[in-house]
Amino acid sequence: MPELMTAPLFCFVANPMILGWLAAASAPLIIHLLNRRKYREAPWAAMQYLLAAIKKNSRRVQLEQWLLLALRTLLILCAVAAAAEPGFRGAEQLVASGxxxxxxxxxxxxxxxxxxxxxxxxxxxxxxxxxxxxxxxxxxxxxxxxxxxxxxxxxxxxxxxxxxxxxxxxxxxxxxxxxxxxxxxxxxxxxxxxxxxxxxxxxxxxxxxxxxxxxxxxxxxxxxxxxxxxxxxxxxxxxxxxxxxxxxxxxxxxxTDGDNAAVVSLEASEPYAVVGLPTTLKAVVHNFGRQSRSRVPLSLLLDGRKVEEQLVDLEAGGETTVVFEYPSQHPPRTPGSSIYEVELGPDRLEIDNHRYLALVTKPNLRVLVLREPILTDEEEYGLDNLTTALKLRPGADVSGPSPVVVDVESDEVLQRRELTDYDCVFLVDVKRLTPSGAKILASYVREGGGLVTWLGPRTDPADFNKQLADGADRILPAKLGPIVAEPQYKLNPLKYEHPLVAEFRGSDQGNLLNTPVYRYYRLDLKDRPQTRRVLEFLNEAKDPFIVSETIGVGRSLLVTTVPQASWTTMPLSPGFLPIVQELLSYASGGRAARGSRLVGEPLTGDFRRTTASAQVSVLPPTSADDAPNETIAPSPQASGTGVAKSSSKRATTTATAEIVPAGDFFRWSFADTQRSGIYTVNITAATDSVQRYAVNVDPRESALVKxxxxxxxxxxxxxxxxxxxTDLQDFAEPAQQYVASGESNPIHRWFLLAALAAALGETLLAGRAGRSRA
Amino acid sequence: MENYRKYLDPRTLAKLQGLELRARSIVEGYVTGAHKSPFHGFSVEFAEHREYVPGDDLRYVDWKAFGKTDRVYLKQYEEETNLVCYLLLDVSESMTYQSDDAPLSKLDYARCVAASLTYLVLQQQDGVGLTTFDREVRALIRPSTHPTHLKQLLHAMEIKPSAAKTSMGPIFHDLAERYKKRGVVVVLSDLFDDVGSLMAGLKHFRHRRHEVILMHVLDPAELDFPFRNMTLFKGLEGLPEQLVDPPSLRKAYLAEFEAFTKAVRQGCYARNIDYLQLRTDQPLDLALSKYLAARMNRVK
Missing domain, CATH: 3.40.50.410 (von Willebrand factor, type A domain)
Structure with a gap:
């Protein structure tokens, strides 16, 4: 109520035009005067009695007439005032107008x-x-x-x-x-x-x-x-x-439909950059317009500094893929986080001319391979092939230490080792997991870890289905069926739609599709709409070879065979190395993908509960990243599509993310990602850390079709x-239909009551004056 | 029974030209309808029989006695037992008032009543006289029992009313002195005069042992005051005009008028005077019946 105390109280009326009817209040007086001028004449014999009555009652009659006149005038005034719907402004709580x-x-x-x-x-x-x-x-x-x-x-x-x-x-x-x-x-x-x-x-x-x-x-x-x-x-x-x-x-x-070009994609070849390893950075530019554009500048910025610029030709309605050389020529030397931004030359829709990528550089990738404690020679050989393939990271110097660290352990290690240190876990022909081990693994996957499961002769399908493929905590993309002992020699790439095999599109140099598989598990994909087939056998049953599913933030892949000679000879195939590397890249990319979001998607993350108090603050895109803050105006010197740019700095305030406990972790989330750019997250806990997230626009909106x-x-x-x-100048208020108001304005009601009282008073007084009996 | 009454309605009588015709219609209609003679008992008082002598009027021969005794006797009447009726008719300007709803003016109505009484009294061979007055006596015709007297009285009633104000008190005093023979005094007036003076005059008649019947003739508008719209009332008999909103004064006026009639009624009662209020929209036989009833009571 303090606003009420300070707010000025002004009268207003909702229908001021009605106030013109106030002139009607003079009607009773005019009628009275006209009546006095308009009368009939009559002779009257009993005049002395009439005169006596007049003499005795003249004052009373006059008073009654004045009162009647006043009541009739009041009646009209109140009725008009009620129709005008008076109210107050300045005190909303008191305002009530029908x-x-x-x-x-x-x-x-x-x-x-x-x-x-x-x-x-x-x-x-x-x-x-x-x-x-x-x-x-x-x-x-x-x-x-x-x-x-x-x-x-x-x-x-x-x-x-x-x-x-x-x-x-x-x-x-x-x-x-x-x-x-x-x-x-x-x-x-x-x-x-x-x-x-x-x-x-x-x-x-x-x-x-x-x-x-x-x-x-x-x-x-x-x-x-x-x-x-x-x-x-x-x-x-x-x-x-x-x-x-x-x-x-x-x-x-x-x-009408506008011309527009947009950077619709910016991707690195791997979810993580590794110190010393070159990274391939690829951008896709789409020209949604009807006119081709040539030599449009496309710049690459690293942490806000332009490091490369290319001139690209954009065909009308077409897509142009641009590979930047700078990341591959300048491998990162230290671990950390790098912000890449691609900026397309200006056009009339500026927002989608920018695309961001937050790329984390790690000192190496860590993989945990779980297998049975005692292996046969065949099994040992197959496992060696797999770990070797994992360590052979493309681009790495083979003479030096591998950028991929592989630890081979039995499943007992799950109880005593921190899984979050690993980018990916490989289950290779493991017979079964302890319930606690299964639980730890499920938690790891849901929080962003990668899991690649190879099924072999030791695998207990019943136990896997029970612990890993069923229930709310399942982490396998499918239930295991029977072992199929029919050799398969052909794989169906399913149009290379899955990102894991996208690199094989057009040049299957590794002869991946001719991988011989002698034994495999048939999978049950019923009621698994989220499971995607990566590769399947080219047989009548169309049995899957590799399937994937995103579980929580992490990714889980299931390979229906195991690299052992009696099951498959794929380690002998040239395609084995790339498919293993792709399995590693894709599976470990879940946590990294969390760093790239579309506008409107919440930012989420976890940190360990080492202290009772923790705070996560989020700094939204600053003005430097804030392209929409830039005011674009035609440049007098520029010609064609050239525009001059002037930046209006706008203060950006830090927001606080919500934090909820989740087991041994705190999970934070930040939903207000309505603007594209880089969001910097400061986690204040036992050990402070800074994370950066790239939020990009949804390119579907770039097609300006009306x-x-x-x-x-x-x-x-x-x-x-x-x-x-359609036009701002022609805009007018829409005609409102009349709605009968059942709720009355209190002021309006008081006027109506006053009018009613005046009408009642007039009737009584007129009756008392003898009119009712006349 | 119902058939004759239509002839007694003032609206019907208003269509008849001439007072004699109106009076005849009233009286004959009343008598025919009533089938009962109202005449005997008060108009002629029988005294004795005497033997017929040549030259006597054969109308007075008692044929029944002749049948019984075979001798001719004449019915002998005492002269002083004959009734004398004095009609006093107010012909002032206020009596000319006739409202929209009234079929006759007060004067016309009073004339009808007076003529009817005249006709009735003469029919029973009693004497009847007439005095018309306003501020002063306008005509005075002495009582007579001769049938031809009727025309003279009716002619006198047709006198044109004057604009003078009524002043009944002095006139009644004067007339009371003039009427030597005791009789019945019938006053036909609206009585718009000073009630005290009026009552003093009437008291004078009673002092002279006259029976007095006061017929108060009023227009229905004067009794009901039915006006609705703004009206300029123009006073008669020299009174001023006044613009009035009738509904606002109706109650007060009626109270004043009621006080007036009440004073008159009480004055009459105190002086043993018969008071009859006649509305000009009422059938005229009512006046006759009231008069006759009053007379019957008197002679019992």
């Missing part, structure tokens, strides 16, 4: 709204200006809510705010998110908002929801439509459900009136 409107402003926050059609303001900035106009045009007493449509949509102002200036400031300070948009998800948010607002402010019975959008097809008609979810139909159905007292305005700020407006406007809007506007 005609107040809850105005919900939905600003499309998909990053296509960053498009600048003619070098002027972006669509998003236009939307902000429009929102401010809507607020300005709102009447005193109206409530405002603000929602930014995105993934997820964000309610900036939920419960209606009644102070225009405050709402306007909030809208002006909105920063455009860098994510995609989902109308369906936003409608859910609006449902919650409107329901809550109805409960909190039942006296506000009218609502208008303004959607200010560029009608991007990805937002309004996403690929999900192919699966039966028609976002536009859902939009209409949901709006209709809001009821006739809710008007919907669709304000289209988007022009939904035809008539897809929305031509729908049969039966209950809710839809108002469609």
């Amino acid at each position: 005609e107040r409107v809850h105005r919900v402003i939905v600003v499309d926050g998909s990053f296509s709204m960053n498009y600048r059609p003619t070098g002027e303001r972006s669509y998003f900035e236009q939307a902000q200006a429009l929102a401010e106009r809507i607020i300005e045009n709102g009447r005193e007493g109206d409530g405002f809510s603000v929602v930014v449509l995105g993934t997820p949509s964000k309610t900036v102002v939920g419960p209606p705010l009644f102070r225009k200036e405050e709402v306007r400031t909030i809208v002006a300070e909105l920063r455009q998110p860098h994510g995609a948009g989902s109308v369906t998800q936003c409608l859910n948010e609006l449902d919650r908002l409107l329901t809550k607002a109805r409960e909190q402010h039942p006296q506000i019975r009218r609502r208008t929801v303004y959607f200010i959008t560029d009608l991007g097809k990805q937002t309004w008609e996403p690929a999900d439509a192919a699966h039966g979810v028609d976002a536009v139909a859902e939009f209409q159905a949901r709006c209709e459900r809001w009821g006739a007292d809710t008007a919907v305005s669709l304000i289209d700020v988007g022009a 939904l035809p407006p008539n897809r929305v406007t031509s729908l049969p809007w039966a209950t809710v009136p839809l108002h469609y506007a």
Whole structure:
């Protein structure tokens, strides 16, 4: 209530035009005067008695007439005042007008709204200006809510705010998110908002929801439509459900389809860089426009410093893959974290011209190989082949120590060794695991570890199925079936769609597809929709050879055979080395993949519980990384697509991540990743550490295809009136339908009661004066 | 029974031209309808029989006695037992008032009543006289029993009303001195005068041993005051005009008027005067029946 004490209290009326009817208050007086001028004449014999009555009652009659006149005038004044719906401003709690409107402003926050059609303001900035106009045009007493449509949509102002200036400031300070948009998800948010607002402010019975959008097809008609979810139909159905007292305005700020090019991918050849080993960095640029562009600069920045620039030709509608030389020519010399950024030459949609990669450099990779304690010669030989293949990291100096450290142990080691030190665990023909060992392994995988399981003659399928392939803690991608002893000589790469075999596409120099397998386990993939086939045998049963599944953050791979001569001779094949290295790279990449996120995806991580107190702070992208903060304006000297860039520094505040205990670890998460760039995470615990995460835009939004407006406007809007506007200048308030107000404004009610009392008084007085008996 | 009453309705009588015709209609209609003679018992007082002598009026021969005795006797009446009726008709300007809903003005109604009484009294061979007055006596016709007297009285009743204000007290004092023979005094007036003065005059009649019947003729509008709209009431008999919102004054006016009629009624009661209030929208036989009933009570 302190606001009430300080807020000035001003009267206002909702319908000022009605006040003109106040002139009608003079009607009783005029009628009275006219009546005195208009009379009939009559002779009267009993005049002396009439005169006597007049003499005795003249004062009373005069008083009654004045009172009647006053009551009739008051009746009209009160009725007019009630119809004008007076109220107060400055004290929202006291405001109650039957005609107040809850105005919900939905600003499309998909990053296509960053498009600048003619070098002027972006669509998003236009939307902000429009929102401010809507607020300005709102009447005193109206409530405002603000929602930014995105993934997820964000309610900036939920419960209606009644102070225009405050709402306007909030809208002006909105920063455009860098994510995609989902109308369906936003409608859910609006449902919650409107329901809550109805409960909190039942006296506000009218609502208008303004959607200010560029009608991007990805937002309004996403690929999900192919699966039966028609976002536009859902939009209409949901709006209709809001009821006739809710008007919907669709304000289209988007022009026709725009030209745009974007860096849609930036990947390193390995999930981790290793000290001394060259890394291959590859970027893919997609030209979504209808015109080809030549010699467009594409720069590589390492930790903010430009280290390489290439000029690329972008074919209309095509993709161009660019491999940077600098990372391969300059292997990292020390462990740590490197931030790579690729920047494409400017165009009218700036956000997707940047792509980031946080690459962790390790001193070496560590692999734990678990096997049975006592091995036969054949088994020993096969295991040697496997460990040798693991150590032969491409690019490494074979004369020096291997960058891959392989520890070969029995499963008992699970009880006494810290698994998080390993990037990957290989289970090679292990008979069974102890329950505690299985639990430790499950925890390791879920927290980002890699697991590659080779199935052999010692494997106990029943025990594996029970401990590792069943239940909530399962870590195997499939259940084990019977052993198949039918030699297979051909593998199906399944179009090389799995990233593990993507490198083999086009040049199977290792002859991977002709790997002979004599025995293998048949897998049961029922009820395992998340399991992906990497390779399968080219037989009628299409039995899988390798399958994978992401478990938690980690990755689990299952190879249905084991490198032993009686099961497969693949170690003799040239393809053995690369497939083992790919198995290692892919399996160990789970934790590394956590370092790269799309906008809107939460950042998560773990750290060991060594202290009772811990804090995780997150520094969002700074202005240096903050491309959207840059104001693009046409350069007077530049020609063609050249634009000059000026950076507006904006203070970035540190946010705190949520922390929850998870076993021996603390798990932290940070959900507010609405902007692309590098997020720096400081973990303050027993040992402080700094981690950096790259958050990139979803390239699907880069295709600037606009939904035809008539897809929305031509729908049969039966209950809710839809108002469609395209131009900022032509924008006008949508016509509001009248909604009978059951809830009365208290002031309004008092005036009505006064009018009623005046009418009652007039009747009684007129009756007393003899009119009722006349 | 119901058939004759329509002829007694003031609205019907209003259509008849001439007082004589109206009076005849009232009286004959009343008598025919009643099938009972109201005349005997108060109009002629039988004294004795005497033997017929030539030259006597054969109308007075008692044929029943002749049948029984075979001798001709005449019925002998005492002269002083004959009734004398004095009609006092107010012809002031206030009596000319006729509201929209009334079929006759107060004066016309009073004339009908007076004419009817005249006709009735003459029919029973009693004497009847007439005095018209306003501020002063306008006409004074002495009582007579001759049938031709009717036309003279009716002619006198047709006198044009004056604009003068009624002043009954002095006139009644004057008339009380003039009426030598004891009789029945019937006053037909709206009595819009000073009640004290009026009662003093009437008291004078009673002092002279006259029976007095006061017929208070009023218009229904004067009794109900039914006006709704703003009205400029123009006073009669020299009273001023006044613009009035009738609904606001109706109650007060009715109270004043009720006080007036109450004072008159109480004054009459105190002086043993028959008081009859006549509304001009009431059937005229009511006036006759009231009059006759009053007379019957008197002679018992």
